[in-house]
Amino acid sequence: MFIDWTKILRGLLIVAKNDKAHIEMSNQIQNREVKKIYLALVRGNVVENEASIDMPIGRSTKDRKKMAVTPKGKNAITHFKVLERFDKYTFIELKIETGRTHQIRVHMAEIGHPVVGDMVYSNGKNEFGIEGQMLHAKSLEFKHPITKKLMHLEAPLPSYFEEVLQNLRNKTKTY
Numbered sequence: 001m002f003i004d005w006t007k008i009l010r011g012l013l014i015v016a017k018n019d020k021a022h023i024e025m026s027n028q029i030q031n032r033e034v035k036k037i038y039l040a041l042v043r044g045n046v047v048e049n050e051a052s053i054d055m056p057i058g059r060s061t062k063d064r065k066k067m068a069v070t071p072k073g074k075n076a077i078t079h080f081k082v083l084e085r086f087d088k089y090t091f092i093e094l095k096i097e098t099g100r101t102h103q104i105r106v107h108m109a110e111i112g113h114p115v116v117g118d119m120v121y122s123n124g125k126n127e128f129g130i131e132g133q134m135l136h137a138k139s140l141e142f143k144h145p146i147t148k149k150l151m152h153l154e155a156p157l158p159s160y161f162e163e164v165l166q167n168l169r170n171k172t173k174t175y
Contacts (some may be wrong), residue, residue, distance in 0.1 A: 006014075008135045010123070011038070011136045011137025011138060011155045012138075012139065012140045012153055012154075014034075014140065014142070015139070016145070019041075020145065021145040021146060021148070022092060022095070024145035024146075025142070025145050026137065027063055028142055028143060028145075029099060030136045032097060032098070032131045033142065033143070034140065034141070034142040035095070035139075035140070035141040035142070035160055036095065036096055036099075036137065036139070037094070037095055037137075037138045037139045038043060038093070038094040038095075038096070038104060038135060038136060038137055039083075039091070039092070039093055039094060039135075039136045039138050039141075039157065039161075040091075040092055040094060040104065040108065040115050040116075040133075041089055041090070041091050041092075041099070041116045041134035041161070041164065041165070042089065042090050042113040042115055042116065042134075043088065043089060043090060043092055043113055043116055043122070043125075044088065044090065044112050044113045045085055045087075045089075045091070045092065045116075046080075046082055046085070046090040046092065046113055046156075047054060048082070049064070049079040049081060049082050050079070050082070051079075051080060052077060052079045052080075053076075053077070053079075053080070053107040053110070053111060054075075054076075054077050055069040055073075055076060055107060055110060056070060056071065056072070056073035056074055056075055056076055057069060057073045057074060057076040057100040057101070057102075057103060057106050057107075058070040058073025058074060063064070066102075066108060066120060066121070067100065067101050067102045067106050069106060069107070070111045071126055073100075074098070074100060075098060076096075076098045076099075076100040076103050076106075076107065077096070077097040078093045078094055078095075078096050078104060078107045078108075079094065079096075079097070079105060080092045080093065080094045080095075081093050084165075085166040086168075086169075086171070087168075088099075088145075088166060089116065090113065090175060091165060091168075092152055093138075095136075102121070103138055103151070104123060104135060105118050105121045105133070105135065107118070108121075108131055109121035109122060113137045115133045116128065116129075116130075116133065116134040116135070117130050117132055117133040117134050118133045118135070128164050130160055130164065131157075131160075134161060136155070136158065136161060136163065137155065137158055138154060138157075139152065139154045139155070140152075140153045141153075142147050155156045
């Protein structure tokens with residue numbers, strides 16, 4: 001069976017080649033030493049230029065397949081800043097301090113700005129006809145698990161993401 005990973009993965013991903021690298025990378029992630037930056041297009045006009053979301057995330061009590069903001073959840077912190085505002089959308093950069101399952105998607109939906117194309121934490125609208133979400137892992141920074149050299153990796157926005165942004169730029173742009 002052939003899996004087209006470009007339809008599943010959005011941006012960068014760390015994959016360990018052996019057990020030693022896996023253990024070292026797991027330790028860096030657990031100790032919050034890996035810096036991750038994401039880009040997202042969210043619904044609505046985010047009012048704040050920059051903000052932090054500090055809400056615990058755990059398994060949803062209503063749907064076991066989903067995560068949710070819940071008082072009994074684990075600590076989860078997401079920082080974001082607005083890059084561009086459009087009529088009904090906002091393009092943002094996000095940095096996560098914690099790495100909870102679906103953290104960005106859950107946090108953004110919780111504050112009323114779900115990620116465009118997110119069929120799980122949004123109302124299912126896909127106004128641009130894209131496959132997947134408008135959420136991109138832009139950069140990762142970590143120490144190489146063997147050489148300890150500082151690694152900084154970046155992935156350009158995929159073409160579908162750029163096309164949606166360009167179409168929005170060609171329409172009404174708000175500041």
